[in-house]
Amino acid sequence: MSEGTLYDKVWDRHKVTELPTGQDQLFVGLHLVHEVTSPQAFGMLKERDQEVAFPERTHATVDHIVPTGNRDRPYRDEAAESMMAELEENVRGSGIDFSDPDSGDQGIVHVIGPEQGLTQPGMTIVCGDSHTSTHGAFGALAFGIGTSQIRDVLATGCVAMEKQKVRRIEVTGELAEGVTAKDIILTIIGKLGTDGGVGHVYEYAGEAIEKLGMEGRMSICNMSIEGGARAGYVNPDETTYQWLKETDAFADDPEKFERLKPYWESVRTDEDAEYDDVVTIDGSAIEPTVTWGTTPGQTAGITEPIPDPEDLPEEDRDTARRAQKHMRVEPGDTMEGYDIDVAFLGSCTNARLKDLREAAAFVEGREVADDVRAMVVPGSQRVRDAAEAEGLDEIFKEAGFDWREPGCSMCLGMNDDQLVGDEASASSSNRNFVGRQGSKDGRTVLMSPIMVAAAAVTGEVTDVREMEEVATV
Amino acid sequence: MSSPEFSAGEAPAEKVTEVTGTGIPVRGNDIDTDQIIPARFMKVVTFDGLGQFAFFDQRFDDEDNEKDHPFNEEKYRGANVLVVNANFGCGSSREHAPQALMRWGIDAVVGESFAEIFAGNCLALGIPTVTADQEAIEALQDYVEANPDADVDIDVAEETITYDDTVIDATVHDAQRKALVEGVWDTTALMGANAEAVRETARSLPYVPDEHVPEPAAGDGA
Numbered sequence: 001m002s003e004g005t006l007y008d009k010v011w012d013r014h015k016v017t018e019l020p021t022g023q024d025q026l027f028v029g030l031h032l033v034h035e036v037t038s039p040q041a042f043g044m045l046k047e048r049d050q051e052v053a054f055p056e057r058t059h060a061t062v063d064h065i066v067p068t069g070n071r072d073r074p075y076r077d078e079a080a081e082s083m084m085a086e087l088e089e090n091v092r093g094s095g096i097d098f099s100d101p102d103s104g105d106q107g108i109v110h111v112i113g114p115e116q117g118l119t120q121p122g123m124t125i126v127c128g129d130s131h132t133s134t135h136g137a138f139g140a141l142a143f144g145i146g147t148s149q150i151r152d153v154l155a156t157g158c159v160a161m162e163k164q165k166v167r168r169i170e171v172t173g174e175l176a177e178g179v180t181a182k183d184i185i186l187t188i189i190g191k192l193g194t195d196g197g198v199g200h201v202y203e204y205a206g207e208a209i210e211k212l213g214m215e216g217r218m219s220i221c222n223m224s225i226e227g228g229a230r231a232g233y234v235n236p237d238e239t240t241y242q243w244l245k246e247t248d249a250f251a252d253d254p255e256k257f258e259r260l261k262p263y264w265e266s267v268r269t270d271e272d273a274e275y276d277d278v279v280t281i282d283g284s285a286i287e288p289t290v291t292w293g294t295t296p297g298q299t300a301g302i303t304e305p306i307p308d309p310e311d312l313p314e315e316d317r318d319t320a321r322r323a324q325k326h327m328r329v330e331p332g333d334t335m336e337g338y339d340i341d342v343a344f345l346g347s348c349t350n351a352r353l354k355d356l357r358e359a360a361a362f363v364e365g366r367e368v369a370d371d372v373r374a375m376v377v378p379g380s381q382r383v384r385d386a387a388e389a390e391g392l393d394e395i396f397k398e399a400g401f402d403w404r405e406p407g408c409s410m411c412l413g414m415n416d417d418q419l420v421g422d423e424a425s426a427s428s429s430n431r432n433f434v435g436r437q438g439s440k441d442g443r444t445v446l447m448s449p450i451m452v453a454a455a456a457v458t459g460e461v462t463d464v465r466e467m468e469e470v471a472t473v
Numbered sequence: 474m475s476s477p478e479f480s481a482g483e484a485p486a487e488k489v490t491e492v493t494g495t496g497i498p499v500r501g502n503d504i505d506t507d508q509i510i511p512a513r514f515m516k517v518v519t520f521d522g523l524g525q526f527a528f529f530d531q532r533f534d535d536e537d538n539e540k541d542h543p544f545n546e547e548k549y550r551g552a553n554v555l556v557v558n559a560n561f562g563c564g565s566s567r568e569h570a571p572q573a574l575m576r577w578g579i580d581a582v583v584g585e586s587f588a589e590i591f592a593g594n595c596l597a598l599g600i601p602t603v604t605a606d607q608e609a610i611e612a613l614q615d616y617v618e619a620n621p622d623a624d625v626d627i628d629v630a631e632e633t634i635t636y637d638d639t640v641i642d643a644t645v646h647d648a649q650r651k652a653l654v655e656g657v658w659d660t661t662a663l664m665g666a667n668a669e670a671v672r673e674t675a676r677s678l679p680y681v682p683d684e685h686v687p688e689p690a691a692g693d694g695a
Contacts, residue, residue, distance in 0.1 A: 016674045017667055021652040025664050027674040029681065037567065039518035048661070054675070056685040065516060079516035086518045120680060130566040130590060144590055146568035147520075148597030152661045157671055160660040162648050194503055195560040198589055228563065230589050263679040295503050295563075315559060315607070319502050412512045412565075433507045433564060440511075440530040 002166035004273035006122075006235055007201050009266070010141040014124045016158060023160040029123035029140075031153045032109045033060040033096065035087040036414070037128030041150035042090040054157040055095040059118055062087060062100060063108045064414045068377050068404035071101055080415065094154075107380020107406045110134040110348035114218065115382055117247025121236035121264035126153055131348050131430065133224040136233035137217035138240055139267065141201075143231040164199055164230070165276035170206035173284035178465040180358075181216030182350060182428070182448035184208065186289040188220075188281060189227040190299035193316075197229025200277070203269065204234050208283030214243045215354040222349045223430050226296035235268045288464055290335045291432045291446040293323030298432075299446075302463045305332050326434055327443050335461045338445060340426045342419060343368070343456035344437075345401075346377030347411040347429035350449045353383050355428065359453040360392040362464070368400030369459030375402040375417070377409040401456070413438025426455035488656035489599050492581035492627045494553035496617035496636075497543050499528070504557065505564035506591065510573045512565075523569055524576030544577070548621040556614050556625075557584035559607070562591025571595045581627050583634060583643070585610050596649050596658055601629050605643040609634075613641065630654045 002008055016025040031054070038060075045052070052058060065080040075081040091098045099105035099112050106112070110131050113119040121139035126132060128150045135142035149159055171184055189196075202224050209217065217234045224232030234240075241261065244250055250257040287301040298320065300306055308331035309320040324331070329338070345351070345359055356378065368374045376396050378384035384406055387393055393403045410417040411429035418438025419425055425437055425444050432444035445461055454462040514526040532542045539545045555574060561584045562570060571594045574582070582595060583603045592602040605613075616636055617625065626635040627643075629650060634641040645653070652658040664671075668689070675686045 013678065014674065016664075016670045019660070019663050020655065020657050021648045021663075023648045023652075023660075025667060025671075027671060027678070029678065036515050040520055040568075043519065053671075053687060054685060057681070064512075077516075083516060083518060123680060128566060128568075130564065144566035146566055146571075146590060146594035146597060148568060148594065149660075152664060155661050156664040156668070157675065158664045158667075160664060194563055195586060195588070198560070198586065225564075225590075228560070228588065260680055295505075315502060322501070412507075414512045414516065431505075431507070431564060433505045435511055435530050436507050438513070 002274055002276050004270035005166050005203060005275065006139055006233060006267050006269045007141060007166050007203065010122055010124065011163060013122070019160055021160070023162050025158050026124055026161055027158055028126050028153050029057060030113070030118055030125045031058040032113055032125065032127035032132070033058060033091065034064060034109050034127070034129065035062050035083045036064040037147050038150055039083065039086045039090065040147045041128070041154055044151045045154050050155045052094040052096065052154050057157065058096045059113070060087065060091040060096050060098045061106055061109050061112055064408045064412065066101065066407040067415050068407045068409050068417055071405055077415070104381050107383065108348045108351065108408055110222065111352060111379035111383065114138065114214065115247065115380060117244060117249025120244065120249070120260070121240060122267040126159055130225045131222050133231050134218050134222040134348055136221040136224065136231055137214060139233055139236035139264065141231060141233065144225065164201050166203055167197070167200045167277040167279060168203045168205055168275045170278065170280045171204065171208040171283040172206050172280060173208060173282055174211070175208055175283055175286065178288055178450070179286050180448040180450065181212050181219040183286050183289040184283065185220045185223045186291065186296070186299045186446065187286050189223065189297045190289070191281065192227055192279065194226060194295050194297040195228040197224065197227040200229050202227070202229045202232035204232060206283065209234055210237065213354060214239060215352045218352070219349050223296065226430060236264050288448065288451055290451065290461060292327060292329050292335050293320060294326055294432055294434050295319065295323065296430065296432060296446060298323055300335060302336055303334060305334055307331060335445065336463055338461040339424060340445065340455050340460060341372060341423040342425040343372055343374040343452050344410045344425050344427040344429065345375065345449055345452050346379070346409050348379065348408070349430045350428035351377060351379030351383065353386050355449040356383065356387050356392050359449040360395045362450050362453040363399045363401070363457065364395045366399055366457045368456045372456055372459050374400060374456040375404055375410070377404045377417070378406050380406050410437050412436060426452045426461060428452045486599065486656045486659040489601060489653040490630050492554065492601060492629070493624055494580065495551060495621060495623065496554040496556050496613070496625045497549040497552035498556045498614035498617050499543055500558060500614060502559040503563055504561050506562055506567050506570040507564055509562065509570040510567065515567060515569050520569065520572040520576070523573040524578070527573040527577045551578065552621070553578050553580040554625045554627065555579045555582045556610065556617055557582060558610060559585040561587050563588040566590045568594045568597070571598055571600060575600060583610065583613065583627065592646070592649070596652060599653065599658055601627060601645060601649065601653055603627055603634065603643045603645050605634060605641050609641045
């Protein structure tokens with residue numbers, strides 16, 4: 001059993017009692033709500049004639065179904081309109097703050113929490129969304145829950161959970177040029193597998209992690225769930241505190257910041273903490289990494305060959321064979337040169353201002369390849385506004401990208417942003433499952449934002465490091 | 474207006490000690506919840522009617538013609554024990570996935586391993602997720618395929634799966650077993666009974682302002 005980790009400390013501070021099932025009842029410090037997984041939970045609450053127990057600890061937005069083009073109400077898609085109307089009624093009737101599109105604060109739930117300062121170290125955070133692990137970047141204990149558990153949280157302010165093991169993943173060394181947080185997490189999942197984290201929480205540490213900004217840490221924690229770990233976190237440090245200082249929560253209230261900082265410091269993992277497992281990864285050896293298959297664990301460095309299923313562990317062979325058939329890739333080839341039809345820069349993994357800045361810096365002065373449909377979907381209205389203030393939208397549009405309104409968009413294809421037929425996409429999102437981007441024959445290659453930008457320009461999966469060399473010649 | 478709390482006795486969950494019925498195998502590792510129910514079927518505000526969309530894209534082609542899939546096969550109609558392989562239910566946290574399976578008719582899932590959120594969602598619906606080793610699961614899938622009308626019996630309390638003259642030594646996660654066997658899987662009711670302790674925990678957290686902690690409701694006996 002772990003001892004003295006942030007996970008242990010935050011758990012203990014939020015434990016209400018042990019339930020007859022042997023699970024612990026944990027108080028939830030922040031409950032984030034969106035339109036897809038919550039309506040049934042509000043419905044169950046009404047059936048039981050119950051009210052939201054902690055409305056001030058709850059915050060809602062709309063992201064999954066919201067159109068990223070014309071957003072006039074009623075939405076053209078009747079199903080989307082009815083979900084939006086249901087959410088509005090549920091949250092307004094319960095006194096829950098709602099970052100709706102008219103507020104200027106709307107966005108993907110895992111982008112708006114951190115940018116508004118709702119997400120803070122030492123909190124327990126839940127949402128009916130598996131990528132809630134994102135908020136762990138701030139040293140919070142954050143995890144996705146199902147709709148029945150949303151009902152639990154709405155009704156009682158608590159979740160029932162069992163404590164899990166803690167695996168420290170230490171990423172040593174310095175990242176090479178052209179390598180980003182996304183490449184780290186794709187490498188981790190590739191090494192530990194899509195179910196390697198089941199039963200575990202991941203603590204990300206080491207020089208390569210500590211040097212990342214908050215955006216990079218969020219990208220990494222975001223995809224913990226793709227490695228089977230329901231939660232992942234980074235211990236809070238000066239980088240975390242600098243971000244928090246500038247958010248709504250603390251910008252005008254430095255006293256509150258100083259009052260809470262000792263708590264944040266107190267939940268940091270102790271020097272002599274004990275872990276259930278420790279894994280070390282050489283960060284300096286990571287190269288730009290992409291997926292070749294249909295799970296986020298089927299990854300390869302851009303210069304590495306796609307594996308022969310026969311060389312994989314027996315239990316992975318069948319999945320690999322099916323994935324290679326779907327993706328139309330051959331063992332021994334690299335992913336470099338894989339033709340793409342769509343470039344998607346967006347999602348809760350990679351649609352923050354820094355992601356857009358990096359991609360725009362690459363795109364500036366270049367053009368999207370003729371046969372590529374390229375789009376940028378900012379993570380939130382605030383990200384959009386900040387990007388526009390810097391002129392990033394003009395850079396993208398000039399290069400031939402479509403500049404859209406914030407939402408989950410083509411990460412999961414619940415609105416009009418979808419792959420068509422067997423289109424292949426270079427995507428900064430988190431899942432390459434068959435059908436994930438809206439077409440069951442669609443093919444998704446996951447990669448970092450700058451790799452998406454490079455693929456958009458060349459029309460194929462490209463080693464961004466080589467492009468940059470060309471650019472400086 | 475009702476109190477946000479109610480006692481544990483008010484919404485008792487039924488005990489799930491045993492599930493018996495015919496089986497249906499769905500083979501493959503890493504079957505994610507996008508496969509179990511594609512996102513486009515989640516544009517709904519209730520779970521009603523989701524059963525028909527279970528594994529939809531594996532069952533139908535673009536012209537809605539049936540493809541080869543156990544959920545399309547006549548011989549498995551009425552089956553209630555789903556037999557799967559490793560890391561079943563990975564990916565999205567959507568409860569729509571077990572809801573669709575339940576509404577199709579599934580009462581228990583047996584497999585090599587399950588993604589955590591999926592298993593938790595199943596428990597919230599009273600559906601056991603029972604694990605056994607690869608060899609035993611594959612043998613069970615073969616058996617069910619050859620004997621679609623034969624009963625498979627899952628004893629949640631004893632952690633066994635019985636078919637023909639075979640008894641598999643299975644595992645039901647401790648908390649899940651206790652919750653199902655004792656009928657305490659309605660966690661809203663369980664936790665609602667501890668309202669005063671919840672308020673105390675909330676007040677002890679430096680980041681929770683006092684005004685965010687609700688006053689005890691009238692009739693709250695805690």
